[in-house]
Amino acid sequence: MNKLLEIKNLTKNYHTIEGECEAIKDFNLEVKNGEIISLVGPSGCGKSTLLSIISGLDKEYTGIINKDSKIKMAYMLQSDALLPWLTIYENALLGLKIKHNMTKENIEYVDYLLDFYNLKDFKNNYPKSLSGGMKQRVALIRTLALKPDILLLDEPFSALDQQSRLIISDDVYKILKKENKTAILVTHNIEEAIIFSDKVVVLSKRPAKIKKIIPIDIANKDSIYERRKDPNFHKYFDNIWKDLDNNES
Amino acid sequence: MSPEQKKFIKKIKINKIKIWLCQILIIILFLGMWEFFVNKGIISSFIYSSPSRIIKTVIELINNHNFFIHIFVTLKEVIIAFILGITLGFIIALILYEFKFLAKVMDPFLTMLNSLPKVALGPLIIIICGANSKSVIVMALLINLIVSIITIYNGFLCTDEYRLKLFKTMKASKIQTLTMLVIPSSYQTIIASFKLCVAQTLIGVIMGEFLVSKQGLGYLIVYGKQVFNLNYIMTGIVILALISYILYKLIVLLENKLLKHLRD
Ligand SMILES: Nc1ncnc2c1ncn2[C@@H]1O[C@H](COP(=O)(O)OP(=O)(O)O)[C@@H](O)[C@H]1O
Numbered sequence: 001m002n003k004l005l006e007i008k009n010l011t012k013n014y015h016t017i018e019g020e021c022e023a024i025k026d027f028n029l030e031v032k033n034g035e036i037i038s039l040v041g042p043s044g045c046g047k048s049t050l051l052s053i054i055s056g057l058d059k060e061y062t063g064i065i066n067k068d069s070k071i072k073m074a075y076m077l078q079s080d081a082l083l084p085w086l087t088i089y090e091n092a093l094l095g096l097k098i099k100h101n102m103t104k105e106n107i108e109y110v111d112y113l114l115d116f117y118n119l120k121d122f123k124n125n126y127p128k129s130l131s132g133g134m135k136q137r138v139a140l141i142r143t144l145a146l147k148p149d150i151l152l153l154d155e156p157f158s159a160l161d162q163q164s165r166l167i168i169s170d171d172v173y174k175i176l177k178k179e180n181k182t183a184i185l186v187t188h189n190i191e192e193a194i195i196f197s198d199k200v201v202v203l204s205k206r207p208a209k210i211k212k213i214i215p216i217d218i219a220n221k222d223s224i225y226e227r228r229k230d231p232n233f234h235k236y237f238d239n240i241w242k243d244l245d246n247n248e249s
Numbered sequence: 250m251s252p253e254q255k256k257f258i259k260k261i262k263i264n265k266i267k268i269w270l271c272q273i274l275i276i277i278l279f280l281g282m283w284e285f286f287v288n289k290g291i292i293s294s295f296i297y298s299s300p301s302r303i304i305k306t307v308i309e310l311i312n313n314h315n316f317f318i319h320i321f322v323t324l325k326e327v328i329i330a331f332i333l334g335i336t337l338g339f340i341i342a343l344i345l346y347e348f349k350f351l352a353k354v355m356d357p358f359l360t361m362l363n364s365l366p367k368v369a370l371g372p373l374i375i376i377i378c379g380a381n382s383k384s385v386i387v388m389a390l391l392i393n394l395i396v397s398i399i400t401i402y403n404g405f406l407c408t409d410e411y412r413l414k415l416f417k418t419m420k421a422s423k424i425q426t427l428t429m430l431v432i433p434s435s436y437q438t439i440i441a442s443f444k445l446c447v448a449q450t451l452i453g454v455i456m457g458e459f460l461v462s463k464q465g466l467g468y469l470i471v472y473g474k475q476v477f478n479l480n481y482i483m484t485g486i487v488i489l490a491l492i493s494y495i496l497y498k499l500i501v502l503l504e505n506k507l508l509k510h511l512r513d
């Protein structure tokens with residue numbers, strides 16, 4: 001497997017009036033093609049900052065990030081961030097429109113995705129008529145429409161109720177595997193980290209440092225339900241739980 | 250439709266009719282009592298006029314004093330000042346939003362202008378613009394513009410941070426972010442600022458007409474005071490009340506048309 005992304009000695013400090021704030025310290029990571037990596041760590045430790053830097057949104061850091069300039073990245077956020085004045089279809093096409101990339105092929109791909117996720121009948125509806133889970137699915141389609149090489153998922157399921165969370169995360173898992181996508185997932189949820197990933201990166205409290213990288217060796221790649229049944233699941237869980245900084249207030 | 254649903258819809262409709270009836274009743278009662286008390290001499294007809302006198306005055310004004318020209322002049326000033334106010338307000342708010350540094354620099358001056366009683370500038374405006382309609386419009390503009398700028402600008406600032414981040418992650422240009430996100434996000438605030446602006450414009454126009462004009466409803470009121478005909482004053486006030494209500498309703502109509510899908 002070839003390397004898509006390499007992060008070396010990444011350090012990031014925020015400067016505010018109140019003072020300097022170390023967000024990331026000496027962070028090293030390699031991301032291979034087709035790999036799904038989860039970042040778990042206490043809230044406020046610097047995970048979102050890390051994704052911002054990887055995506056190129058935040059350029060103020062020290063260290064080296066090696067990546068092919070052709071690599072496309074796309075984000076999925078905690079909030080679906082759908083625009084209420086656009087229909088579901090227009091929302092799904094938003095990224096393509098912004099990037100002036102509304103080719104026939106791309107639009108057909110969005111049509112296919114809407115069909116695949118049973119959203120075709122809601123194409124001309126407005127977001128307010130959809131449930132939280134369905135809206136997040138539209139957000140996923142909007143992200144996939146850009147055909148990214150790396151998906152950056154920043155706690156994408158954390159605003160959903162438990163049931164939608166399971167359904168949508170299974171959707172996302174399946175599509176990532178089917179299309180052999182590379183992804184970096186930020187999550188608070190240890191179970192989610194295990195069942196999604198090939199590797200779980202456990203981060204310390206702020207400033208984010210790598211405490212441990214735990215390779216997840218679960219053979220089943222079909223669905224998160226099956227992966228959860230793996231006999232080693234609890235071993236991984238305990239392992240990650242022990243390493244997380246649980247001694248915060 | 251189930252019978253329960255039908256019953257529910259009917260209840261809502263009946264409630265609406267009830268509200269209407271009460272409103273009409275209040276108007277009839279108010280006008281009736283006004284007429285009654287004046288006729289019985291309990292309150293002075295000279296000071297308070299009366300509904301029948303107002304109707305007579307309207308007819309007299311139409312016949313002898315070009316009443317419609319007064320209404321037309323005031324309406325024209327209101328509409329020009331309103332359109333200028335919201336257009337300039339919108340453009341200046343956009344500039345402040347795009348150039349945060351400028352916004353910070355301008356902040357104390359805007360606050361100062363906002364709290365300054367603009368009527369104090371009246372004499373200055375008259376000297377600069379002359380005693381004409383232009384002065385009235387400038388007066389109204391001074392009053393409505395600051396409010397428009399501040400409300401629309403605050404609307405832009407309230408754009409959802411996740412949506413802004415989304416646009417950033419999709420590498421949207423500044424123009425795209427403005428036209429596809431920031432401005433549509435603020436439709437509701439912009440319409441709200443229209444409502445404020447109408448009220449402020451009316452204040453400004455009438456104040457301006459008090460100071461300078463030779464025509465308009467404000468002039469009619471001042472003229473009524475000068476010749477001690479309080480029927481003119483009351484008529485002016487009643488017509489103004491009707492105009493402000495109609496303008497407000499027009500904006501609500503626009504609001505319902507534009508904002509149908511916007512509520513999250
Ligand atoms: N723009 C910013 N300016 C200053 N400090 C920031 C900024 N963004 C985040 N931080 C700080 O950096 C730390 C890490 O934030 P973040 O990456 O959002 O954490 P996480 O996503 O892991 O919850 C937090 O302590 C936060 O207060």
Ligand SMILES: [Mg+2]
Pocket residue numbers: 047048049154
């Ligand atoms: Mg975060």
